[in-house]
Amino acid sequence: MTAASSSSAPETEAATEAATGAPLLEVRGLAYDYGRVTAVQDCGFEAAAGGVVALIGGNGAGKTTTVQCVAGALRPRAGTIRFDGRDITGLPAHEAVELGLALVPEGRQVFQQLTVHENLLVAGRVQRARADLSANLDKVYTLFPRLKERRAQNAGSLSGGEQQMLAIGRGLMTGPRLLILDEPSLGLSPILVTTIFRLIGALNAEGITILIVEQNLHQTLTMADHAYVLEKGRVVRSGGGRELLDDPAVKAAYLGVA
Structure with missing residues (x-):
């Protein structure tokens, strides 16, 4: 999805980034441990300005930990996180917000x-x-x-x-320039889920880059420009949203389709 033209600062910034072709967010080699348990290991992905990027995978795949590291809620053990070309690895959440990263956490x-x-x-x-x-x-x-x-x-x-x-x-x-949504449809009725996804599409059309973690894979992959599949804290597969929606392995593992 591309950003709509507007005079507001976030949309102007997004348009400039899109024109240069540089990703707004770059994550490389990210790792995080909870004590002796590794939750994320050598995770890498990127988000183009003005796009919708999804992180998908089963429970315990490391999705929430990953976006919390991006947003500054957790400090990674290793790896780099770059936002608009700036290294923000380990930057506290209150400073990340000032750069234009907003996390809507799981559980509201x-x-x-x-x-x-x-x-x-x-x-x-x-x-x-x-x-x-x-x-x-x-x-x-x-x-x-x-x-x-x-x-x-x-x-x-x-x-x-x-x-x-x-x-x-x-x-x-x-x-926000980058809105990170962690399980936005969790626990909602089907009607409200549809409402939330329509809203996400509208926000993206205004120029806000979206990074979404979501269990509702059909609606998420239908909307996403690009998606990454995480297993045990690593990216094991990536591609266009609709491409992964039609991928037999993704269907079998996450959609229950043989």
Whole structure:
């Protein structure tokens, strides 16, 4: 998917990167251990500016650990992570956000005791997005009218689908260039899953690069420009999203199709 033209900073940046052909994100030789257990080993992939890239694989494949390393939530044991040509390996999450990386974590992790509006304000006060706070709030409430209706409601009292909307909205409040989504459809009804994927497509069409970890492989691979299959923390297969969707090995291993 290509970025739509716009005057906003993230979209202009994405258009420039796409024109040069350089990937926005490059991961090489990434490794991470939980004590003596290796979760990620020699993992490498890249994401082109303005595209949608998927990481797929079974439970325990290292997908969540990988994106947490990219976003600065975990510090890798080895490897390099480059964002827009800059080495950000081991950069703390709060500094990665200021560069334009936003992680929407698995399990939503909204601030339960804060209202919907307060959750959004907390995210929108990062230095990168502070000047656009009002515009970003309007954008989130336009994308998610239900959040606007519940803006004064504590986040902990929202439904699972509403909390997922809030988690994505919180990520958007930071003005991301790269939006990392970890299992965004987990636990949602089929109708809400369709809604979330439509939203992801719309955000990508605005110029936001998407990196997605997702168990719903059919919708994910249909949308993805490129996808990587992880097993035991390594990339074992890669290709276009639809190419992998038609791959017999992928079908057998992850879609239950012989």
